[in-house]
Amino acid sequence: MPVVTLNLKRLEKLVGGKTCKSKIIESLPFLGLDIEEEAKDYIRVEYSPNRPDYATDVGIASGLQGLLGLKKGAEKLDIKKSAKSALIETNAATKKVRPHICGIIAKGGRLDDETIKQLIALQEDLHFGVGRRRKKASVGIHDLDKISLPLSYTVASRAHKFVPLAMNNEMSVEQILEKMDVGHDYGHLLKNQENAKKNTISFPPIINSALTTVSAKTKNLLVEVTGTDKNATEDTLAVVATTLHGLGSMLYDFKTDAKGSSQIFKTRSVTLDPVLVNQILGLKLAPSAICNHLKKCRLDAVPRGKKIICNIPRFRFDVFGPMDLVEEIALGYGIQNLTTSLPASTSVGQKNPVTKKLDQLSQIMTGLGFTETLNSSLTSKRVLYEATKRDSSGLIEVLESKSQEHTILRDSILPGLLENLSRNIHESYPQKLFETGTVFSKGSPIKESISLACLSAHKDTSFTEIKAALQSLLKTDSNIECSTKASENPIFAQGKTADVIVAGKKVGVIGEINLQVIENFKIRVPVSGFEIILSDFVLQG
C-alpha cells in the first residue's frame, strides 16, 4: 500500500479551523489512513490505492475538513474558459498507439517545493494504480509559461531528439529507450508528442522534456494525460485537477482537438435507498442524517422522495454504486460511534471431518513420542529430490519465486522432516518428528492429497521400531490392520524398505533411511520413518 509523509504544521494550516495536531492525528485512521510512523513534526500514513487523492496533504486535508465538520459537501471545480489556442491537436497516427489525451491548465496556487514533491508522488501513484504502470494512463505536468500553444500530439521517429527531464544534453528517442532507466522500464509502452514550435515537451509515457520542468518558481501549469484507456486517462486528470484546485489554482479549459475538457469533470449521480443503508449498518438513520454523513465525506446528497440522490465527483471513481456510499455514510457517522450487536443464531458449529481426523491422528503421534513440525508446501529441488535421491519426474514448479528455497510444490513430507533433523543435530536425541499436510501430484490439473509422515532418529532406531509405531497408529485410530511388502525406494536403504499395504492397496512407504541420504543431510545417527497418504484410505468416505 502506498505511503505519504505529512508535514503536521502544513496539514494543520490546510485543515484550518484551529484544529490541533492531536485532533488531526486522532482523526486520520477514521478516514481509512493507517499511521505508519509518528514523529514530532511529521507523520507517515498508508492510504488505500483506490483513493489516489490521498497521495497529497491537500487531499487528506479536504477529507479531514469533512470528517471534522469544517467543510461539507463536494468541492466544486470551476473550469474557466481559455484562449482558442489552448488546444492539443491529435492526428490519426497516435490513435493506433496511445489514442487518448486530455489536459487542463492551472494558474496560480501554492506551488512550493513541498507541493511539487507531493505532486510528483501523486503522479507516480497514479501511474502505478489507475495507470497500470503507465499503460492505461500517464501524466505530464509542465511549466505552462515555457510552452507556446497550441500543441500537437503525434508520433516521431526513433531519431527524433530533445533534452529529457533532468538531463543537460539532447538525446534521441532511441538513446532514451536504450540508455535511461525509464526507457527500460516503460519502453515497451511507447510513443510521442511535440509542440507547435517543434519543441518537444513530452514523450509519453516515458519522459518529459527538460524544457518544461516544474520548479518552485513555476506559476502556471499545463497538465496532460495520455493513455490507452479513455476512462483511466480522464480519471487520472480528474484527480490531478482536484488536487490543484485544493492548492488554490484557477483551472482553465484545455481542449483536445475542438473538444473542451470541462465535460470530463461532470459529476454522476447515484440513487441510494435509505433502507439499504440502515440494513447494512444496523442503524435507523433518517434520510436527512444520511445526507449529512455523505456531505461529511465531501459528497453532495439530497433526499428525493423516499430515495437519496448523491452526486459523485469525477475523481471519486472508487464509488461503483450504492454499497460504496454505505461505507461513506459509516465514515461520516463515525466508526467509533457504531455500537456492536450480536445476531441471534441457532446454528451448531462443527469442525470439518478431515480436521477432526487429523487432530485424532496427531494426538496418537504425540502419544507415540513424536513431536509435530511444520514445513512449507513450497520447497526446493535440493531438499525434495537431490538430497533424498527421489524421482523428480512429477515436479510441479511455480513461476518467478522470490525465494530460492520455495520454488516447487512438495509431493512428499519426508524430505522436509529430514531437513528438520539436519538443522537440529546439536539437540539431544532421540529426535522423533511428524507432520501432516498437503502434498501435490500431477492430475487435472493438480491432485492434492493429505499425507502423514514421521521420522525417528537415534542410535538404536530400526525398521522394527517404526513399523511398530505405524501399526499402533492405524490400529488405535481406525482399527486398521496394515502390512508391509518389501519394495525399493531410493530414500530408504536397500533391503530395509517396504510399501505400506492396507486392504490390498498401497497407501504409503516405510523403511530405514538410506545412509547416503542421511549423510547428504549431515545427520549423524540412523533414521527410520514412514509416510502414508491419508486421503487414500482413512480420509475416504
Next chain:
Amino acid sequence: MSQVLHPIEKTIIKLLKTAPDLAEEQIAEKTGLSIDQTRRGIEWLRLKSLATVSESEKSFVKLGANGIKAKQEGLPERKLLNLIASQPAPFSDLQKKLAGEINVAIANAKKNDWITIQKGETENIVSLKQNPGQTREEKMISYIAENKVAVDQIKDSATLESIKRRPDFLVIETTKSRTVSLSEQAKTIDTEKEDTGAIDVEADVPRVYAARTHPLKDTIDEIREVFVSLGFSEVMGNLAQPSFWNFDALFTPQDHPAREMQDTFYIKGKAAEKFASPTQIKRVSDSHKKGWKYDWNVDAAKKMVLRTHTTCVTIKYLAENKPDEARIFSLGRVFRNEKLSYKHLVEFNQVEGIVVGKNVSLRDLMGIQTEFYKKMGLYKIKFWPTFFPYTEPSLQTMVYNERLGKWVELFGMGIFRPEVTKPFGITRPVLAWGGGIERIAMLKYGLDDVREFYNNNLSWLRTASKCQ
C-alpha cells in the same frame, strides 16, 4: 524433619568432616566419585546451605625437562664434583664429559667454593676443595620429584626461587579451584545414621521433553474451537486454485497488480479446464465488464495459482450452496510471492469467517469480532475503516498489545460487494472477516520473528510456552 541426603552428599560430608576445605578435584580423588558426581553433590549441598564454595586461584609447581634430568643424574655441579672426587682432572676432560653443562657446573661449584682451578702445563686443572652433603636445592628437587606441589606448601621460598632461575627446571601451573567447606549445620550431620530408604524429593532432576503438537497448530486449533463454539462450521478447499475463484469471482480485475507474478505464485504450465458453470463464468465476466469496463478474458481465469487467501474457498462454497442463513469458516495455508523477512512468509495460515443472514449488519460483524477476540483472550480492541477490494464497507480490528505497548492490526472484515455476490445469485448480505493466524500466534508466544514458527528448531518446539 531431618534432611534426606543423597549417598553422594553423605560421602562428601563424611570426607569434609575429617579434611575441611578441599578442592573439588581433591574430593573426587579421595572419595572415588566421578568429577561430575562430585560437582553435582556439591551443588546440591550448596543449594541446601550445607556447604559453601569459594573460588580461588592456586599455583602448583612441577619439574621441567632439565629438572627431571637433574633429579635422575644430579645437578651439573654435583656431576662435576663426582668427576674430580678421587683426583683432579684437566679442563678438557671435564668439558668432554659434561658437554653443555660444563659452564653451569664450574660457575656454581666455584661460587660455592667447592673447587680450585690451577694453571697446569698445558691447560687448567680442576681439583676438589670440599665436598658438601645434599644441598637445599637437591633436597627440593627430590621432594618435588614426579609430583605437582602446591606453591604455598613450599616453605623454603628462597631455594624455590633459585631453582626457578635455572632454565626449564620448574614449571609453574596456575589453576582455578573451587574449595568446598561445610557449614556449621553440616558438621553436625551424622552420616553413619541408618538409611531410612527416603530419597531427596526436593532435589533437581534431569529434564525430559514431552512430545507435543506444534505451538502454531495449537493456536490454529484454539481458533477453530472458538469458531465452532460461536456456531460456525468448517469448509475446506484446495490450495491450488484456478484464478477464477481466487481473483475473478472476487471482482479483482485481470490487470490488477495483485494478480501479477511478483505477488502471486502461478503454477507452471497448469490451467484448469472445468472450474465453474457456464452461467457463473458469464455472470462474472459481465460483472467485470460493467464495473471495470474492460474485456474479460476466460484464459486468464483458467491459470492455476496457489491461493492468496481462503476467500476463494468461501466464495465457492457460497456460489455452490447459496445459503439463506449460514455461519461457516475456512482455515488453512495461503501463499504470497514475497521476500522472506521477520514479518513476511511465502506461506502462512489464514482464517476466514462468514455469516449470511437476512438482517445481518456491519454492527453484527463488529459484535461477532468482539466475541471472537474475547474468547481468544484479547479484550482491548477497536475498529478502523480500511479498504479491501471485495468488501464494502470494510473495517480492520486493532488490538492493543501490552508487550509492545501499542495497537496492532489484526483481522480485516467487511460485507461482500454486490459485484461479488450478485453474479452467483447470492442476495443476502454476506459478512466476512479474517486474517493471518501467525500474527495472533506471535502475540501468544511473544515472538518478534514470524519465521520462527517454521524453523522447526527443536529447542524451541520442546520448550515454547504461551505468554499471553
